Amino acid sequence: MTHEIIMAGFGGQGVMAMGKILAEAALMEGKNVSWLPSYGPEMRGGTANCNVIISEDPVGAPVVTEATAAIVMNRPSLDKFEKDVVPGGTLIINSSLIDKKATREDIKVYYVPANDIANELGNGRIANMVMLGAYLATSKATKEDTIMEIITEIFKDKKASVIPLNKEALLKGADCVK
Amino acid sequence: MTHEIIMAGFGGQGVMAMGKILAEAALMEGKNVSWLPSYGPEMRGGTANCNVIISEDPVGAPVVTEATAAIVMNRPSLDKFEKDVVPGGTLIINSSLIDKKATREDIKVYYVPANDIANELGNGRIANMVMLGAYLATSKATKEDTIMEIITEIFKDKKASVIPLNKEALLKGADCVK
């Protein structure tokens, strides 16, 4: 199966990093993968998003126009990307910041209070990991263990202390969609 | 008949002006005409030349590669352009400055001591008019009167005094080829 994921949110919400971690994990699992960011400075403080594709086959276009899943961290992202999810696909909404509901009925929608959970965990900046945990639980795009390996790698020298926190976040996120 | 003339010499010898006067005269007589100079600063003090075409029909290429006549005012010009005269064409050589003879036998060659004549007339700078006079006598490309009209026009305000001198030069030149 090919996973075509759109991840979107405000500038500081860590959507780019979330996408990269997912892509790294998929690569580690031997899959084909691409990660494509939105770019350009014109939208400072506006939305940032990235496209991740994970596939057994070589990746075609790196642009996701028919998403198997969209992970939206803020309201403008929901408005923008809801329509791009394929029927039967998945939409994961950060309900901490988005008070609106999804309008589509032909897709699976999950509401994850990512910021609330992150704050509970004591670090508002790992809301992205909560969302990623939720996505992994719904999609099995990569194994959670592989994600943890990547995270461990990233933080191993400087901030090893945050590694367990990330794991916690992934798990809490997964819980939300069970 | 179409006259295709190459005029060539040192920078200061007035070949460009000679060409322009001929072209103006031809135009005044209602002929089709083009004047094309060599250009470019790379050859300071080197040769300058121009191509004049006078024709009853519209002028094709303004470049003369098969000259009905070549008027050469210095040695390098002779070396360069002798070969471009069509068989039966005319080559007029400024014998004051060129001690070499023409090598071709299939063309009409005239030797005109233009600088000597000009100096005799008291103005070394009208050697070009001597050459032009010679050319007109051989070719009848335009009437001498028309040339004089043009010259009169050019000098009428500032240097009317030189007008008769020019006429003299034309006539002396013509004499040389009779």
Added chain:
Amino acid sequence: MAKELWKGNEAIAEAAIKAGCRFFFGYPITPQNEIPEYMSLRMPQVDGCFLQAESEVAAINMVYGAAGAGARVMTSSSSPGISLKQEGITYCAGAELPCVIVNIVRGGPGLGGIQPAQSDYFQATKGGGHGDYRLIVLAPASVQEAVDLVQQAFDMADQYRNPVMVMGDGMIGQMMEPVEFTEVEKRPLPEKTWATTGTKGERQTNVINSLFIDPAECEKHNHRLYEKYKAIENNETRVEKYNLDGAEIVFVAYGTTARIVKNAISALEKEGIKAGMIRPITLWPYPYKAIEEAAGLDSVKAFMAVEMSMGQMVEDVRLAAAGKKPVHFYGRTGGMVPTPKAVVEQAKMILGGVK
């Protein structure tokens, strides 16, 4: 008015002034220096402005400013200088600014030489600058035609809000020919309501711009441009068809090269060979249809593009002939000028080959 002998470059400059051009920004380069030089003398006489820019880059951007401000404006240069102007040219096209750009082409590549050439054809017609855009490109074959086309160029530019390039070679610029300045037919031209003139408190503000940060808008802008280009193709394509009746070989040549080819055609005629010519006057829009039609003529055995380049326009001839008739090429480059004799020889070889 009687005909007078004019040097090409000066005639081009005077034609621009006659067409109402009152602003000229340029930078010296051989073989077009007589254009700025003439302008520097004449512009003050007609209350216009000649300015020698610090570079070709500055010159084209001054043109951008003046055109945006609503003026009739021109610049001229030769090959290396035109290369430097590419960014500015695509800006003018993108912001839809009417202006006239003269290129008196010399030999390349690089510093090359200063003698006549036609090796900037691709740059002019396909897009030397980035992005999808088109210039109207006019290629006069005589000083008289240069005078006529330059005058029309300003009208075309204003009608379509598009830069127009007049492309000649060193010969067009340097030679003298008889010229008559006749009034060109006036077109009904739109008012420049879009120009930045200061609002004078009488209208909304105007903006001259080619930035469309939203790609959907940028695409829409491109589509708008291409609709305009379509209209230009329909309305403005110009071509001279010469001697096509019964021609065995059809030359395709533009500018002064076409005159050389005419000589060659006469020479061939004397040898009993019927040859014709298609002379594109607009290089863009290119007269594909004229060639297509000629390709359909039974008499025609082959085309031969003659250029002062290593073979550039010949691609457009091939596109037009679309495989119906063979397309041959003969060119000189680097400042060398083809001779009628060589064209004749080539043509005979080709006809020999085809027969």
Added chain:
Amino acid sequence: MAKELWKGNEAIAEAAIKAGCRFFFGYPITPQNEIPEYMSLRMPQVDGCFLQAESEVAAINMVYGAAGAGARVMTSSSSPGISLKQEGITYCAGAELPCVIVNIVRGGPGLGGIQPAQSDYFQATKGGGHGDYRLIVLAPASVQEAVDLVQQAFDMADQYRNPVMVMGDGMIGQMMEPVEFTEVEKRPLPEKTWATTGTKGERQTNVINSLFIDPAECEKHNHRLYEKYKAIENNETRVEKYNLDGAEIVFVAYGTTARIVKNAISALEKEGIKAGMIRPITLWPYPYKAIEEAAGLDSVKAFMAVEMSMGQMVEDVRLAAAGKKPVHFYGRTGGMVPTPKAVVEQAKMILGGVK
């Protein structure tokens, strides 16, 4: 070495360093900034030199100097910056200087936008600068291919003493993909005996130059260049032929667009329509022959060029198909990216039309 995720721009920069590039002169412009940024960090580590030039014009002329001095040198930019480099590029071509120029194309014309595009095709392949000259133009479709081609680009440049352009779009520059840096096959390369290194008292003086004031010499120089170009056409033309067997429609697409087309081909396959693709890897020399051959296949009913432009490469497809099969075009522009779905629809329409 295991595959690692690399961002296209950074991978291109690292590939250059792996290929022995030790000099980089650039100027910031989106979407290629990661190339100079990466170079600014890495060059000092490998005893190379990164310099931010004052402009693109300066950057390409620094490249000229460094290449002339015998170094492996690169510059990169995006569309407007590449337009500014046109004079310098034709100088490099004219003086036969080996160097690598990266263009991460964005939407135009003018300031345009910053999203991916392929609308600089004409500029790159036909000649954005003046004069007769050619760049070798390589168009990677993935980050891995970019890495491989960049490394080969330096060898090609040195082998032929010619500038090589690597042309990607914003996607190639910005996306991350798995990459393995493998050694490219070494070519036997001529020594740079012509470079200006100082004579060290050991040889005659060397001169780097593109000026040939005598037109006959200038033409001779052009002929020499074109002999070289002929050799490049013979040796270096690269193309991927995909799924041509029995294909009813043959797409022609390059770079990331080719990947989109691959998706479309799979989708068409599911609907029982056989489609294939010709993917030019070298945009110049262009793989005319591959298309010509495909045009000869009985199964093939039509070609369809897919580009992120208003239609540029399609002209080369038409030249190659030479009227044997119809050539259609589908493009998005200004930063818009075609979707596989739209390509599928277009293809079905065409096939409907042809049938």
Added chain:
Amino acid sequence: MAVIFDKTKGLTDKTFHYCPGCTHGIIHRLVAEVMEELNLLDKAIGVAPVGCAVFAYDYFNCDMQEAAHGRAPAVATGIKRVHPESAVFTYQGDGDLASIGAAEIVHAAMRGEKFTTIFVNNAIYGMTGGQMAPTTLVGQKATTAPLGRDENHAGLPLRVSEMLATIPKAVFVERVSVHDVKHIIQAKKAIKKAFQAQMAGKGFTLVEVLSTCPTNWGKTPLESLKWLEENMIPYYPLGNYRSPEEVR
């Protein structure tokens, strides 16, 4: 109630796209206020740069042209020569004016082109994401100077006002800052004088405004003001470098 401070008519209602705390916004307002106060909006034609201020054409409430990167002085030259009665200004960043556009600004000054340049020196390329500018300070980090600007490699920062002040027809040249209210008021005065000198037909006029880039300096807006004051002003001394009699 009297309105003692309100948004100038010189600005449109469009919200600036600038990052929070970026002083581009202050400078925009000052220029707009000056144009309103001098009654120039009806005859003003501005030239936007390529840089963070690229959308300036959306903000200034007067006719505007968007120039190619660095070429605003050439564009303004074209405009002013066509409309000598109008008030023409360019608004340019340090990358735009001091790097790619160095020739254009020097020559506009040499010719004494009668327009006003607002030169926003924030010691960085803001729009493209923090690359080194000609005005980046020694030791200051930039994405293309990851270890900080090294004077042995990249030279010393260019002092544009000092350089242009050597050109006779650059009749008004002043460097100001907007890091606090006092300096903002001074900055506005300088901008006003520059426009006045322009309208008096004196010659080329330029105000260099030291400005912040919190985003690419990696600092908060408040830290940025402080950094500007403590680091930029010592290297870029504020003050008037040239002015004609009339506006002294």
Added chain:
Amino acid sequence: MAVIFDKTKGLTDKTFHYCPGCTHGIIHRLVAEVMEELNLLDKAIGVAPVGCAVFAYDYFNCDMQEAAHGRAPAVATGIKRVHPESAVFTYQGDGDLASIGAAEIVHAAMRGEKFTTIFVNNAIYGMTGGQMAPTTLVGQKATTAPLGRDENHAGLPLRVSEMLATIPKAVFVERVSVHDVKHIIQAKKAIKKAFQAQMAGKGFTLVEVLSTCPTNWGKTPLESLKWLEENMIPYYPLGNYRSPEEVR
């Protein structure tokens, strides 16, 4: 018999293409003599401009590159960064350096590029036939200023040395002339110091040489020397504008 003056080995045997009496030839010789005397010919790489000196690559007896018009400083930057031990120089006219190449020279100076620029100021575009240069004097006629340069239209001539002297890494800047033997000797000294400062790795070095253009000034060679002395020197004061300790 001792040879006390002979053609330097720094020049090839090729005859200059310059017009009779054009002082380009003198300047060529001085540069070549300095290189010979400093033993630099083996490691010298020169950059020729586009201008009358375009064929300089045929005359200097060392490796040479021909640059695009105005870009010699960029080309020299590329060369010197590749060969830091070599002696690199550019030879540029006033159109080349002060007009189209203004940005390149300013930035080479800003970066302190370690090469030497010989800036030949003849107040005219020689090669293209006498158009106005940025250094053309007020009132001086040129083919694009047929009534003489008008300061209200085209500004005042650019004083390049003074402008570049404001740039800290321009470590050696001197204006000299070659209108008589005394000044020729001084000019050579300045050129020597510039090369010495370059080889000492001090930074950017430039010698502005006032030069004649008899052809386009419309004067005899002798009249030209006089015109230079009487008209150019008053506006372009000779002297040293910057020099490092070592070569003072």
Added chain:
Amino acid sequence: MAAKVIFDENRCKGCELCTTACPVKIVVMDKDRINVKGYHPATVKEMDKCIGCASCARICPDVVIKIEKEK
């Protein structure tokens, strides 16, 4: 001579520049609210202390602030 400071709150980007400019230190960030842009907007809590100096308005980069004063 009481003055009034009016915030066009939805333009505010929470940069805090105004807070440092106020001589009587009454401009503060409203940590309890978020505007449409997602920022905590600046506000004045003790309006009566305002001297109408307009410093806050002069330093605001986003033209958020308008000042009125009783005559």
Added chain:
Amino acid sequence: MAAKVIFDENRCKGCELCTTACPVKIVVMDKDRINVKGYHPATVKEMDKCIGCASCARICPDVVIKIEKEK
């Protein structure tokens, strides 16, 4: 201490600069002869007056002049 001035005559362009530079005014144009370039070349008529100062050589733009001096 006699000095000798040697002209590479065919390089001379007759510009006359050398004639003004000579402190003893012995460099003159040879109006009687024309060199291959077509110019009257410079020459020294009274060589014995030459002081070997090399001024003529230093001002010559065409590197025509070589100076030798007895030891």
